[in-house]
Amino acid sequence: MSTRCVYVLDTAAIIDLHHNFRARSIREAFAQLAKRNSLLLPEGVVREIRRKTDDAQSTVEHLLKKHPGAEVRFSRNPCLQGELRRIERQYGERI
Numbered sequence: 544m545s546t547r548c549v550y551v552l553d554t555a556a557i558i559d560l561h562h563n564f565r566a567r568s569i570r571e572a573f574a575q576l577a578k579r580n581s582l583l584l585p586e587g588v589v590r591e592i593r594r595k596t597d598d599a600q601s602t603v604e605h606l607l608k609k610h611p612g613a614e615v616r617f618s619r620n621p622c623l624q625g626e627l628r629r630i631e632r633q634y635g636e637r638i
Contacts, residue, residue: 550576551583551615554591557599566598570605577610586616 560569576582584603592603607614617623 549581554588557592561599566602570602573606577613582613583615584613586614589614
């Protein structure tokens with residue numbers, strides 16, 4: 544049995560990559576991961592990145608144009624909607 548890695552990036556990871564590597568290299572790496580369904584960006588991360596016009600924003604836009612499935616949207620997944628409600632209910636109790 545082979546193990547498949549899936550990378551779920553947060554906003555800080557995307558910004559840090561752009562501070563340390565060339566945008567073109569990041570785009571190429573993201574594209575390769577997305578082709579293998581190994582890269583996911585939560586919709587909240589996409590919203591945050593879209594607030595600013597810079598290399599990170601253009602990289603994410605480019606990625607999602609070619610690989611729209613890389614964005615994880617709660618509205619597309621009923622299981623995630625239920626999980627979000629569960630997390631919201633328990634947040635105050637657990638922290």
